[in-house]
Amino acid sequence: MSQLVYLVPLLPLAGFLINGLLRKSLSKQAVSIIGCGVILIAFLISLGLFFQVKANGPIIQTYFNFIDIKGLNIPFSFQVDALSVLFMLIITGVGFLIHVYSTSYMHEESTPHFARYFSFLNLFVFSMLLLVMGGNYLILFLGWEGVGLCSYLLIGYWFKNTDYNYAAKKAFIMNRIGDVGFLLGIFWLVAKLGTLTYGNVFAAAGNLSAVDVTGITILLFIGATGKSAQIPLYTWLPDAMAGPTPVSALIHAATMVTAGVYMIARSNILYSMSAVTENVIAIIGIATVLLAATIAIKQNDIKKVLAYSTVSQLGYMFLGLGVGAYNGAVFHVMTHAFFKALLFLGAGSVIHAMGNEQDIRKMGGLRKYMPVTHITFLLGCLAISGIPPFSGFFSKDEILAAAYAKNPVLWVLGVAGAALTAFYMFRLYATTFLGSFRGTHDQEHHLHESPAAITLPLIALAILSVIGGWIGIPAVMIPDANAFHHFLQPVITTEAIAEMPHATEWLLMVVSVAVAVIAILIALGKFTKRPELNEPQGLGGFLAHKWYIDELYDAVIVNPLNALAGFFKNIIEKSGIDGIVNGVGRFILYSSRQVRLVQSGQVGSYILFMVLAIIVLVLIWINDGYIYTYLSKIF
Amino acid sequence: MPIQYYIYLSLALFCIGIAGVLTRRNAIIIFMSVELMLNAVNLLLVAFSKMHHAVATAVDKVNNVGTDGQIFVFFVMVVAAAEVSVGLAIIVMMYRNAHSVDVNFLNRLKN
Amino acid sequence: MNVIQVLFWILSAMALVSALMVLLSKNPVHSVLWLVAVFFAISGHYILLNAQFIAIVNLIVYAGAIMVLFLFVIMLMNLNKDTEPQKNIWMKLAGAISAGCLLMILVSLIKQAPELQAKTAMMNEGGIGLIANLGKALFNTYVVPFEISSILFLSAMVGAVVIGKKD
């Protein structure tokens, strides 16, 4: 099995090349089969690898020397251990479902664009696989950049729409800002340790000084904030809704945004060495949870709500990373992948049925038109809200417990976030599926349940959302039932959560579930009959405008930069540099016009000058001794 | 004969050639002045060749020291002849076009 | 003062006077003839230096061929005193003065040169100027330049024909 490791990323790459290069000649069927098939095969191989890793431990495959210079050897190698095989399963599994879903969702595109879409999707999966399978930070960085590129390509998939292009550019640039930090972190590592291979880095991590560790981890974390949409670099993610809905699902659930979590979980040895960084991560994580949750409350675009919920859930993951609950964070990645993919695909199904309408105020009562979508969506909502026994409960609970152990304030804020989560999710659910239909008659007539290619992935994801959490049942419920912890044991060696009395733990669970249930009930009661149709005012307006963060960024960063650039362009460039350049030209022109008078074109005068020059040179030559002494007196 | 005398003679002829180039406008005369300068140099070469030969002869009765100088003179003549043939052809063309051999007519590159 | 020295001074005077006359003649044909006289004088010097081959080649090439060409061209163009272009007096003066300056400087330079003190040129003896010696040197050491110079001649000939051809 371990010989097939390279096939896992290679198959999506092959799919990308085939679909991309032959997009004009392949039929939609062929494209679909190739696009989905390669992912399915990759998934099956990953499954095989999973069992092998489970049985025999990590597989490290080195193929060739990627960079081999004096003092630095970076091999091109894949490291398939518990952490990466988990991510591989999520990526290929959820990715496969999204592919299948896409075959139906994108069916209205013309064939070349359809093929282009699938080739990008395959490339996305390939990059993400490269990211998680890479045996060192450089391969990880390659995948890291690859997903950035693919997000740009996919967000701007409908490139004829200028706004979408802006959204794509925004995502790309935001990512670039984070990548700079990441790259600097890598450089720092190379400078201090001379290696990027995980095993060597972690083995030598003890030699690093406190400043180095803090610096490196903070820089890597900056990269993670960009990729995983944390404060302050999260604003691209909601705008990334410009892409097709399955792309959103892929970005939000399975791939890109979890890259930061993966990277930090992978580097847990480094991060656990720096308390400062952990605190920073925890604070930023909880701040992101609350900020995104509050914004989500007042959003009316179905995908925007889900987008902010993603940001918020990512905040939970980072909270978990910050408080040292690496298992919990990775666990949450997995469960989140299931229910967030489910929610996005469900939203896609709704949008599809509504004829590309995304505003929830124009929906309502869809329950009776789209039963499958409704049920699966409800399950997803319950899962994300942390209601037992759905998957979200277990993962979120683990993080919150760890947060409590670290600092009760974090727990309180986390529970508040959970309440907000439950509230906005059921606001979304109630407004969309309950009550009466508020759309146009035409839309009502058009409403229908989606085809099997859409509903089957929904059902599959719903099942996973329900049962996905059961592999990580906390010890307090059933002792030693936490298979997840056992599995990740070899990778995450630094899990350091203070043991709590069981009573405390039970209490925490009950409180959080109770708060969530109360929030759900409030939301259902409030929005089932009287959905919020008016433009929100006051605090609500503030939230609806996303805390005016985009405007703040515009005012603080973008506009000054524009002004500065304008200043350089109009003043420095025009008057200064152009002035110098043109001045040089003018000076040359003027002086040559003057000097030209010497060049009379008359041979005689030339020869006269030549003879005079010879005379002067000979004089200098004769008297060079005097001239040297004279010049040496002057200088 | 002291070598300086030959040098002075050659220098005088050479500077007369330069003066000719500088003071005349007739292209042919200028050309002739150049030939005069070449001949001054030839004379100097031969004189130097004999000077070196004299020095070497004082040591060794049979020797070929100084041959090079005269060979150079020969090559200077070769080049001069080639130069004259082409140069005069150019002057003839110039005269055909400008009806003058005044070098100041050749200032059309000025503008 | 032996006969060689007398001849040296006579030939030198002849060369210098003729050279000056080349400049001072208003008529280009006179200039040519004076230049031929200069070449004769220089050939005389070569004979004094026992460089007979150079002497006779100087006559054949310069006096017999090159100057005839000059004369030809001048006669074809019918140049004479009246068609002679004149420089303005200041330019002439500047040219003459700068040439004189150059001469002065170079002479002073030679006067100082220590390498040249007490060196003499061998007069009327020494075999290197004879045709046999030069021929041996020319066809052994300098055979490649010699052949190249023949190519040069050929190309000059072709060039002259091409330039001078009426089109």
Place this chain on the structure above:
Amino acid sequence: MLLSIDWILFLEKLILIAIVIFASLGIALYTTFAERKVAAALQDRPGPNRAGPFGLFQPFADGLKLIMKEEIIPNTSNKILFILGPFLAMTAALMTSAVIPWSSDVHLFGRVIPLQIADVNIGILYIFAVVSLGVYGIMIGGWASNNKFSLMAALRGASQAISYELAMGLSLIALLMTTGTLQLGEIVKQQMAPGHWWNIVYQPLGFLIFLICAFAECNRTPFDLAEAENELNFGYHQEYSSMKLGFYLFSEYVNMFISSVVMATLYFGGYDVPFLNESLLSPNVAAIVGIIALLIKVVIFIFFFMWVRWTIPRFRYDQLMNLGWKSLVPLALFNMIITGLFILWFGK
């Protein structure tokens, strides 16, 4: 001793020069007479026969007539050059005789006197140089006349001379390759040596080329383009009169004489008498025999010159140039190569 000159040698050479010049002029004088006689004979008429026995004094009468004529110098001409022209022509014609070995040495007053003014070691080149200077007389005379016919004739004459000089030089190179020396005295001695034939045997083609070129250099028919009466009135000396015209005409005959001497010397053994061992005679007798032998050869050549003149018509100018550049020069080159190959193969 003043200037440390060998005065006796000086005197000896001076006398020899005087003899050669006067002999040349005398022979040239009678060549004019001979020409008229030959022409007459070829045209089947008596020719000049009034002055003296058989008209032998005719040349003196002609000379006297030329001297007595009015000296006309055109008003617009360049007077100095007008006078210089015939002078140069005559000088160039006479200068060639300086290197000719007239005969073997004579023993007089206890001295061995070579009958050669200067046996320079570059004799042939000297001849060549002087011949190349001969054009100055024609050109200057023609130009100074300030007459367009004169000028045209002068230019024709000069370009003809320059063109044929080339072929002449190339044919001489072939000769030099066989002799291995440039000294005329040495060349003659080689031909006199037993077991060695005259150079004409080794260089027949070279001699032919040289002969044709000699005709051209002397401006003799069929190459007398410079004085083509029907085209250029009278040629480059049409403005001349009196003795200056005489000089020009005379220099032509002197040239003819010298050319004949040179040809005899180079190709026909000079003063060598065939099938006679001169070393058996006493030196003075041998010298006299030699001089007579040379003169006989020269007379034959001069007769040949005249014979051709009155037999063959004049070339057209383009024919002349074509002959020179397209036939004689390649032929001379060919001759040179052949000679070189022979020397290479037979190691001669």
